[in-house]
Amino acid sequence: AQSVTQLGSHVSVSEGALVLLRCNYSSSVPPYLFWYVQYPNQGLQLLLKYTSAATLVKGINGFEAEFKKSETSFHLTKPSAHMSDAAEYFCAVRANTAGNMLTFGGGTRLMVKP
């Protein structure tokens, strides 16, 4: 079975500081991995995806994530936080047992202090 663990339900950083949101997954086959962002009162928006083409994946708004197979991790980073990055972030992995389903982590709420 697939699973996704996001360490830290809340992360607070200062504006301009590094953003690091952690995601670890379990998968018995090479995974497809995703990060989604949810702004208040909106749906989830795809931030980036890993499809085995490259281990370092760049997404929208300056975010990137690195796939590390040995660590079963797919952490999300951004060099310099903006106030507009305040949102909830979800890591997801494609469940290999049933077609097109994704398994989502519990989410991490990012707060950016001025």
Next chain:
Amino acid sequence: DAGVIQSPRHEVTEMGQEVTLRCKPISGHNSLFWYRQTMMRGLELLIYFNNNVPIDDSGMPEDRFSAKMPNASFSTLKIQPSEPRDSAVYFCASTAGGPPYEQYFGPGTRLTVT
């Protein structure tokens, strides 16, 4: 593309009433998902359709919930009778199927049952 369309965006109803939520997936997508999001339980998959056929409804809370997909461009989620604990944001998502399996989410319907 218009993206995934959901209606209504907000619904307030009294306990015991029937509620119908609607979703139009992205044209050409063959899989559709209904999710529920609450503070307590996070994001939960309720049901998943592939080519208009329900594939996995193990997340449907109880018999009060039902979902249909009469054609490739329309799905409904019905709650009858509604209860206060059904208050949540309900999301619809769709995917084209096959790798890389990313899902596209609608803006959600915020349901309040009083």
